[in-house]
Amino acid sequence: xxxxxxxxxxxxxxxxxxxxxxxxxxxxxxxxxxxxxxxxxxxxxxxxxxxxxxxxxxxxxxxxxxxxxxxxxxxxxxxxxxxxxxxxxxxxxxxxxxxxxxxxxxxxxxxxxxxxxxxxxxxxxxxxxxxxxxxxxxxxxxxxxxx
Numbered sequence: 001x002x003x004x005x006x007x008x009x010x011x012x013x014x015x016x017x018x019x020x021x022x023x024x025x026x027x028x029x030x031x032x033x034x035x036x037x038x039x040x041x042x043x044x045x046x047x048x049x050x051x052x053x054x055x056x057x058x059x060x061x062x063x064x065x066x067x068x069x070x071x072x073x074x075x076x077x078x079x080x081x082x083x084x085x086x087x088x089x090x091x092x093x094x095x096x097x098x099x100x101x102x103x104x105x106x107x108x109x110x111x112x113x114x115x116x117x118x119x120x121x122x123x124x125x126x127x128x129x130x131x132x133x134x135x136x137x138x139x140x141x142x143x144x145x146x147x
Contacts, residue, residue, distance in 0.1 A: 088108075
């Protein structure tokens with residue numbers, strides 16, 4: 001027997017056919033935007049922009065109002081502190097008028113004047129205190145503070 005050159009047929013493997021056609025109805029989403037003309041769209045944008053700007057203005061006004069309230073409260077606190085310092089200073093000035101040789105009264109008056117921001121009067125009071133007692137450690141500390 002002779003061997004013939006026989007070609008074997010290759011088996012063709014085919015994938016299953018799952019193709020289907022897509023209809024127009026299946027491509028639409030369940031929700032679609034309606035078609036709007038350009039002029040109507042511009043009107044909608046303008047209205048939205050106006051609303052947005054009004055909201056920003058209201059938020060800015062509220063922020064400014066809150067900041068103003070905080071500043072007013074801070075001013076009231078400072079004014080009340082100044083009034084308390086003024087009353088204390090008035091007490092020590094009256095005490096000095098009655099007892100001119102009491103060095104601690106001059107020191108206290110000097111400290112209060114410094115806290116109120118009047119450094120020239122504070123220096124005057126501390127100089128009078130040092131004139132009464134040049135070795136006073138408290139008066140020397142306040143003098144260093146004033147320099």
